[in-house]
Amino acid sequence: MNTISAPEGDSVISQILAAYVLPGTVADVARHGKGHINDTFCVVCKTPEGGTARFILQRLSQAAFPHPEEVMENFVGITSYLRREILAEGGDPLRETLSLVKTGDGADFVTDAEGRAWRLMPFIENAECYQSATPELFAASGRAFGRFQYMLRDYPARTLHETIPHFHDTESRFEQFLAALEADKLNRAEGVSPEIQFILRRKADCGVALRALREGKLPLRVTHNDTKLNNILIDRDTHEGICIIDLDTTMPGLAINDFGDSIRFGANHCMEDEQDLTKVNFDISLYEVFTRGFLEGARGSLTSAELEYLPWGARLMTLECGIRFLTDYLDGDHYFHVSHPRQNLDRARTQLKLVKDMEEQFDAMGAVVAKYAK
Numbered sequence: 001m002n003t004i005s006a007p008e009g010d011s012v013i014s015q016i017l018a019a020y021v022l023p024g025t026v027a028d029v030a031r032h033g034k035g036h037i038n039d040t041f042c043v044v045c046k047t048p049e050g051g052t053a054r055f056i057l058q059r060l061s062q063a064a065f066p067h068p069e070e071v072m073e074n075f076v077g078i079t080s081y082l083r084r085e086i087l088a089e090g091g092d093p094l095r096e097t098l099s100l101v102k103t104g105d106g107a108d109f110v111t112d113a114e115g116r117a118w119r120l121m122p123f124i125e126n127a128e129c130y131q132s133a134t135p136e137l138f139a140a141s142g143r144a145f146g147r148f149q150y151m152l153r154d155y156p157a158r159t160l161h162e163t164i165p166h167f168h169d170t171e172s173r174f175e176q177f178l179a180a181l182e183a184d185k186l187n188r189a190e191g192v193s194p195e196i197q198f199i200l201r202r203k204a205d206c207g208v209a210l211r212a213l214r215e216g217k218l219p220l221r222v223t224h225n226d227t228k229l230n231n232i233l234i235d236r237d238t239h240e241g242i243c244i245i246d247l248d249t250t251m252p253g254l255a256i257n258d259f260g261d262s263i264r265f266g267a268n269h270c271m272e273d274e275q276d277l278t279k280v281n282f283d284i285s286l287y288e289v290f291t292r293g294f295l296e297g298a299r300g301s302l303t304s305a306e307l308e309y310l311p312w313g314a315r316l317m318t319l320e321c322g323i324r325f326l327t328d329y330l331d332g333d334h335y336f337h338v339s340h341p342r343q344n345l346d347r348a349r350t351q352l353k354l355v356k357d358m359e360e361q362f363d364a365m366g367a368v369v370a371k372y373a374k
């Protein structure tokens with residue numbers, strides 16, 4: 001770690017970049033991407049030869065990650081391991097995994113005068129993130145996240161820091177929901193009785209995955225924990241997922257949750273806060289497209305129990321998200337940003353509708369896994 005203190009009048013970013021040995025002069029710094037947690041910038045350098053070199057500069061969110069040194073220790077361990085695996089397969093680690101630019105004194109990140117952590121990474125060219133999926137892109141994302149599991153199959157997951165404790169602990173999320181329901185700070189519970197009862201009836205479901213972990217049925221894995229399409233860089237020429245990004249939530253977890261969160265996000269055609277629930281439907285054809293890709297990418301590295309529980313992963317991650325939205329609605333909308341007072345309720349209702357659809361098609365979901373697990 002390298003700590004800097006910006007002199008009066010100089011921009012913090014300029015002072016951060018001064019800690020690095022760059023290949024030329026800084027020509028431009030602009031905000032980059034659509035992330036909501038960290039602040040991300042694209043840095044353009046003009047080289048002495050007349051060319052350009054681009055970098056990604058990120059400031060880690062202090063609110064989300066109060067222990068940046070743990071986040072960065074995970075980051076370095078995972079990307080170093082991936083780099084070795086990629087090289088062993090004859091791949092290009094500069095395109096297929098994130099990497100850090102070290103500071104002039106060899107540090108992995110810089111801390112500014114306010115204690116905020118910054119890191120610099122090479123820009124991966126000729127690739128982009130997508131916000132919505134075609135079936136082809138969804139299949140590609142499945143292959144990419146499945147490959148992520150395969151490449152890290154032997155990484156010692158327990159050595160990773162838990163950067164956000166209990167993040168995908170559905171049992172804990174249920175308890176938080178009960179607490180918000182009992183407090184009912186804004187007297188909102190009376191108006192959402194159907195949603196409350198829907199969740200209460202699924203108390204036992206909330207423990208399915210964690211019970212399987214405790215009983216030794218499911219192994220602890222290295223998991224990304226935010227497996228949305230927009231966390232994959234897609235090659236513009238091949239349209240394949242080449243690099244998983246946003247590794248800050250990577251920590252010990254369950255592979256079925258990474259699978260399930262992708263399904264929750266991508267196997268439907270609705271907005272997250274769609275108010276017309278007739279438009280909210282689980283699309284099992286998209287589920288099949290992703291499942292095929294995920295299992296291709298995983299290359300047989302999942303256990304038979306993990307394969308059996310994959311549909312549960314989709315169902316539980318969707319239920320957990322619905323619980324979190326309704327909890328925040330009851331609690332006064334403190335966690336998720338809202339643009340109107342009922343937005344978290346609308347979000348919860350879409351997730352719970354998807355859960356209902358998955359329950360009705362659960363056998364078919366299992367059959368899809370069996371079809372491609374052979």
